Amino acid sequence: MGNFFLLILIYTCIYALMSIGQNIITGYAGMLSLCQAGFFAIGSYATAILTTGFGWSFWATLPVAVLLSALFGLLIGLPTLRLKGDYLAIATLGFGEIVRNVLNNWDSVTNGPMGIQDIPMPKFFGMKINPYNKIGFLLMSIIFLLVAYLLFQRLSRSRLGRALEAIREDEIAAESMGINVTKYKVAAFMLGAGIAGVAGSLQAVFSLSVTPGTYTFMVSVMVLCMVVLGGMGNFIAVILGSFIIQLISYFPQLTGLSSVIPPQFKQILFGLILVIMMIWRPQGILGREQHLYGADRKGRKK
Amino acid sequence: MSISEILQHFMNGLTLGGIYALIALGYTMVYGILKFINFAHGDILMVGAYIGLFAFNALRGSAPLGTWTIIAFFIAMVISMAGCGVLGMFIERVAYKPLRKANRLAPLLSAIGVSFILSNSAAWAFGTQSRKFDYPFDNTPFNLYGVIITPHQILILAVSVIMMVSLSLFVDKSRMGKAMRATSLDQDTAMLMGINVNHVISLTFAIGSALAATGGILIALDFKAYPSMGMMTGLKAFVAAVVGGIGNISGAMLGGILLGLLETFGVAILGIPTGMKDTIAFGVLILILLIKPEGILGKAEKEKV
Numbered sequence: 229m230g231n232f233f234l235l236i237l238i239y240t241c242i243y244a245l246m247s248i249g250q251n252i253i254t255g256y257a258g259m260l261s262l263c264q265a266g267f268f269a270i271g272s273y274a275t276a277i278l279t280t281g282f283g284w285s286f287w288a289t290l291p292v293a294v295l296l297s298a299l300f301g302l303l304i305g306l307p308t309l310r311l312k313g314d315y316l317a318i319a320t321l322g323f324g325e326i327v328r329n330v331l332n333n334w335d336s337v338t339n340g341p342m343g344i345q346d347i348p349m350p351k352f353f354g355m356k357i358n359p360y361n362k363i364g365f366l367l368m369s370i371i372f373l374l375v376a377y378l379l380f381q382r383l384s385r386s387r388l389g390r391a392l393e394a395i396r397e398d399e400i401a402a403e404s405m406g407i408n409v410t411k412y413k414v415a416a417f418m419l420g421a422g423i424a425g426v427a428g429s430l431q432a433v434f435s436l437s438v439t440p441g442t443y444t445f446m447v448s449v450m451v452l453c454m455v456v457l458g459g460m461g462n463f464i465a466v467i468l469g470s471f472i473i474q475l476i477s478y479f480p481q482l483t484g485l486s487s488v489i490p491p492q493f494k495q496i497l498f499g500l501i502l503v504i505m506m507i508w509r510p511q512g513i514l515g516r517e518q519h520l521y522g523a524d525r526k527g528r529k530k
Numbered sequence: 531m532s533i534s535e536i537l538q539h540f541m542n543g544l545t546l547g548g549i550y551a552l553i554a555l556g557y558t559m560v561y562g563i564l565k566f567i568n569f570a571h572g573d574i575l576m577v578g579a580y581i582g583l584f585a586f587n588a589l590r591g592s593a594p595l596g597t598w599t600i601i602a603f604f605i606a607m608v609i610s611m612a613g614c615g616v617l618g619m620f621i622e623r624v625a626y627k628p629l630r631k632a633n634r635l636a637p638l639l640s641a642i643g644v645s646f647i648l649s650n651s652a653a654w655a656f657g658t659q660s661r662k663f664d665y666p667f668d669n670t671p672f673n674l675y676g677v678i679i680t681p682h683q684i685l686i687l688a689v690s691v692i693m694m695v696s697l698s699l700f701v702d703k704s705r706m707g708k709a710m711r712a713t714s715l716d717q718d719t720a721m722l723m724g725i726n727v728n729h730v731i732s733l734t735f736a737i738g739s740a741l742a743a744t745g746g747i748l749i750a751l752d753f754k755a756y757p758s759m760g761m762m763t764g765l766k767a768f769v770a771a772v773v774g775g776i777g778n779i780s781g782a783m784l785g786g787i788l789l790g791l792l793e794t795f796g797v798a799i800l801g802i803p804t805g806m807k808d809t810i811a812f813g814v815l816i817l818i819l820l821i822k823p824e825g826i827l828g829k830a831e832k833e834k835v
Contacts, residue, residue, distance in 0.1 A: 258634075260638050307820045308819055315823075317569075319816065319819070321765060322765055322812040325765070325812075326809050329806060329808055330806075445761070449646055452639070456639060492650040495646060495650035496646070496650045496651055499642075499644065499647035501643070502639050502643025503625050503640045503643040503644060503647070506636045506643070507625075507629065510633075
């Protein structure tokens with residue numbers, strides 16, 4: 229039970245990294261991306277392939293995972309972000325599926341549906357971080373999350389964050405204020421992709437094996453739920469959202485009811501969360517601070 | 531490659547494209563009126579396939595293939611269309627209508643939620659294994675000047691042509707169709723002219739979902755029915771709608787058929803492995819967005835302040 233709770237906390241950290249990325253894309257820039265799972269997979273496979281095939285250390289694969297995910301973010305972002313936001317949603321939905329498709333079929337590199345096993349454990353000054361010893365791994369995950377949180381929190385207060393918020397509120401007005409809309413959107417998208425790559429690397433050394441089945445559309449929807457439930461545009465809120473969603477996700481095992489509750493239960497619940505939150509509390513549990521000129525106390529524009 | 535081989539691929543692509551076109555119509559009609567992508571459209575297709583499957587099996591009983599199975603099939607199709615039409619209207623009423631004045635992101639997120647609810651409820655209720663949808667007729671292919679054609683392909687062509695022609699007639703000639711066109715041009719003005727915009731939107735969802743139901747049944751005949759069948763098919767139909775010009779009804783038909791042909795010829799000529807067939811649609815989407823984002827028949831729209 230205690231061990232199980234640690235597992236939930238570790239997954240909270242890994243998914244919180246992804247939802248921080250989703251938050252900068254969706255909460256700040258107001259774009260709907262549906263492929264955090266795709267970038268997650270790219271990060272995982274980058275670490276898995278480089279450590280098992282080329283003997284790299286986990287730490288050396290991290291920058292590769294980030295850059296590779298960000299590069300793919302750039303590739304899908306450039307053609308779609310110039311256009312109205314809705315295309316991004318579909319293009320990213322497609323991209324997520326294509327990544328899984330490629331992982332399943334590119335046998336020579338990804339070993340197909342079997343995936344890659346025996347990923348070496350990461351070492352820290354000669355000390356092995358063993359995922360079976362959950363406390364140690366949790367500590368490492370928390371450090372990752374903390375660094376990412378501080379970094380993104382600072383970024384969102386910077387010129388970049390302000391520009392993204394301006395774009396979210398009114399793209400045309402932002403453009404006429406001299407903000408290069410496409411540049412900032414692509415930057416936000418690449419940042420969100422890169423941090424999901426980090427989450428992927430962590431996932432690879434946590435489960436010590438990667439298979440395409442881990443990186444389904446459900447992962448992307450879960451991340452989206454975390455952001456929507458916690459509160460778009462608020463980094464603490466999305467971390468809270470990640471914890472709640474992970475708790476829901478493991479609720480059957482946690483309470484020992486997994487034989488009673490059907491496996492689809494949590495997915496149906498995630499769908500309901502999205503619909504219900506959008507209708508009754510679109511700002512999420514914690515909500516976003518509103519500094520908008522002309523907005524009343526409830527945050528609605530006049 | 532001989533002429534008959536080319537004709538063969540053409541025939542296969544045309545039938546595949548006919549199905550895409552049927553589904554793409556739903557995306558395009560909703561987009562034309564609400565300017566929003568109905569993510570749940572693909573899952574409505576899945577529900578349609580299941581309703582059709584159950585209705586057909588119930589009507590058929592253990593009857594052997596014959597006239598009755600064909601009649602039963604069409605009755606099942608009508609039941610499924612009606613069921614999905616009601617489902618589409620219900621979803622619009624519950625999940626999208628309260629968000630009509632909300633920001634642009636809200637209905638999209640809600641639609642993803644609906645899509646997830648539908649596909650997972652189906653997995654829960656019907657199981658994740660795929661179910662065979664028996665052909666209502668003897669599906670032995672016959673040879674026409676060297677081209678092998680199955681009766682199922684003829685059914686697809688007939689159904690999609692009938693559906694598309696009646697939809698075009700409805701939208702172009704009927705009073706309600708005129709109201710639909712007016713609403714898609716300018717909702718507020720349409721309202722001022724006495725058009726009940728809520729009815730028009732409900733009807734749009736009903737028609738789009740009914741068409742998706744036929745698409746779902748036609749696909750299930752060849753590829754079985756399973757809870758996640760709506761996702762890839764829905765995605766491709768959306769690509770078809772974008773290729774033709776989203777919001778444009780004839781564009782969706784053209785885009786669907788083009789995409790079907792591209793997929794078939796892509797596998798046959800370019801030698802793209804079948805496992806990667808799904809990448810073709812995605813490549814087409816990226817290409818069209820780079821070259822002509824408004825689609826083949828769409829008009830470039832300037833965003834107004």
